[in-house]
Amino acid sequence: xxxxxxxxxxxxxxxxxxxxxxxxxxxxxxxxxxxxxxxxxxxxxxxxxxxxxxxxxxxxxxxxxxxxxxxxxxxxxxxxxxxxxxxxxxxxxxxxxxxxxxxxxxxxxxxxxxxxxxxxxxxxxxxxxxxxxx
Numbered sequence: 636x637x638x639x640x641x642x643x644x645x646x647x648x649x650x651x652x653x654x655x656x657x658x659x660x661x662x663x664x665x666x667x668x669x670x671x672x673x674x675x676x677x678x679x680x681x682x683x684x685x686x687x688x689x690x691x692x693x694x695x696x697x698x699x700x701x702x703x704x705x706x707x708x709x710x711x712x713x714x715x716x717x718x719x720x721x722x723x724x725x726x727x728x729x730x731x732x733x734x735x736x737x738x739x740x741x742x743x744x745x746x747x748x749x750x751x752x753x754x755x756x757x758x759x760x761x762x763x764x765x766x767x768x769x
Contacts, residue, residue: 641750645694648707648743651736652691659684665727673721686710694747701751701758707744711737 658666659680670676670683690710694703714737718724724731748755 637750641700641747644743644747644750645700645703648740648747649691649694651740652687652707656684656688669722669726673717683710700747701754704744704747704751705755707740708748711741711744715741
């Protein structure tokens with residue numbers, strides 16, 4: 636049952652992350668405007684898109700789900716902070732949809748990280764072991 640719930644959460648988070656890529660990679664006017672407001676157009680838009688693509692893919696791979704969740708938390712922290720400080724909760728009359736999607740992905744990634752905490756601990760132990768054996 637835990638595997639099914641984890642899979643559903645990972646697919647949901649990845650789907651939200653991946654569906655926004657069209658707007659970022661095609662230079663959709665709304666996406667360009669958002670990143671211009673943030674003062675990071677075009678490199679911020681393209682860079683964010685690349686990181687979201689990587690995050691979406693590795694969320695779907697069971698062996699890397701913890702890393703994907705960790706990246707997703709970081710990405711969505713930036714998105715939420717950007718909405719709260721620069722963009723505003725509502726963007727171009729979307730009723731706060733982009734902001735809410737960022738919150739949803741953040742929550743999903745937090746739950747995924749907790750569900751995959753053993754995987755995270757294993758990665759940490761492997762890293763610690765490699766660093767100490769040098």
